[in-house]
Amino acid sequence: MTADPIAPRRLGGPPTEMACATCGRILNTYRTPGGGVSHLHPTGPRDYDHRPAPVPADQLAAVARDCDFCSNPYPILSIRSGPVHAVTIGENTQTTHNFGDTWAACITCARLVDAGKAAPLARRAVDGASWATDTIAAQAVHRIHTTVLATRQPGTTLITTTDWPHTPIPATTLPKARDATAKLLRAGSTTLTAIGAPVRRTIADGLDQAHLYAIDEELTDLARHAASDLPAGTTLAPADLPVPHGLLLWAQPHGPRRVSAASWTSTADEITITTYRSIGAGLPPEALQHLREDIGWLLPVTATHATQQGIAAGDGVPLLVATLLLIAQRCTETIEVEPDPRIARAYRRSRRPLPAVRLVQLRGRSAHSRPAQPSPASATPDQPTPHVRRWVSGFWRQQPYGPERSLRRWRYVFAYLRGPHSAPIAASTTVRVLGKVPPRPAGQPAARHRDPPPTS
Incomplete structure (x- = not known):
């Protein structure tokens, strides 16, 4: 036999x-x-x-x-x-x-x-x-x-399914990583099974114009928690985008595919979202150099489209949407990062404008919206002046917006201390992580429409 x-x-x-x-x-x-x-x-x-x-x-x-x-x-x-x-x-x-x-x-x-x-x-x-x-x-x-x-x-x-370990990419390297990815997408001799040729050209053209964002550790952690509770049917509209074309790098990978970055490309009809995983860890120096020259830093994993029917499921897509919605909520601030000097010199030699790299992080705690603190003058017999400050856990609440404030969307209110600023903080056995989002209340929609108030 x-x-x-x-x-x-x-x-x-x-x-x-x-x-x-x-x-x-x-x-x-x-x-x-x-x-x-x-x-x-x-x-x-x-x-x-x-x-x-x-x-x-x-x-x-x-x-x-x-x-x-x-x-x-x-x-x-x-x-x-x-x-x-x-x-x-x-x-x-x-x-x-x-x-x-x-x-x-x-x-x-x-x-x-x-x-x-x-x-x-x-x-x-x-x-x-x-x-x-x-x-x-x-x-x-x-x-x-x-x-x-x-x-x-x-x-x-x-090959996009190889089990690569996560490879950290410095924010200062983003311009070169962006250029290498655009070159890879335009390489006609290399097939990408998950991305067809016409979409590859669209994504590459968008990357050429993309603004570059690096998300810090705290905001990455916050976005991951927010993405886990992103309501079904959430849509991504052009108004939610900081710019029409962008490439965004998270501080940590996400999901089974270890997605580390995502880009979005806007056209007249739709928004194309591409997710990437970082590659290169585990290779000896010479092989790593060859990988950087031939492939780059980012491996395209999926390409999906955000439509009016809601975002498509997939590794990294809800995370990108949650990150962009947090940025649109204006709870973040950006700091411009100087690219690697060698990359800057290469751009000058080729007479190309050097793209800005923006590090995105949460604003200071005082900048987050929160309810007003009670003061001694406003205290009543039924509401005595508190002698200590107590933690109020972070929570989601609906915020009116749109025409005549007829629409509703979820906004996250960060944890804060309630009580007089001079009062001591009450002892507590509860540990609160300020940068993390709790689950949204079950059974409540993420956004809703209501009839506008009658007009006279």
């Missing part, structure tokens, strides 16, 4: 690529002689503390895949070749290995493939596996790689 491995670590085309729902690892798929299919972790079940739980890989937000050439854990590009098969002949058995026609490549191997260098490509694989170069396995790898390069198909596909 023999088993027929079906396209181990294969990225596309039939059969469906499977991953383990428990650990996210891409699984090897095997067809048995009786026509059945089995799935195993790539290095054998003994290396794992659980059995494979196969699901289609595209159902997972992040996938633990390796480079098909050198086993680097951060493949970034998918490369196509002609179908590659290998036949293993034993004393009484013969096994056919179908490697498929699609190969995941890290940035270093992708460059070697582009240069047609089969020997260095095979050497990386042998070194990664700690094999001697004269072994049968090493010679077979070299032949496989030679076949891939000889039948290489034009173009590459960007």
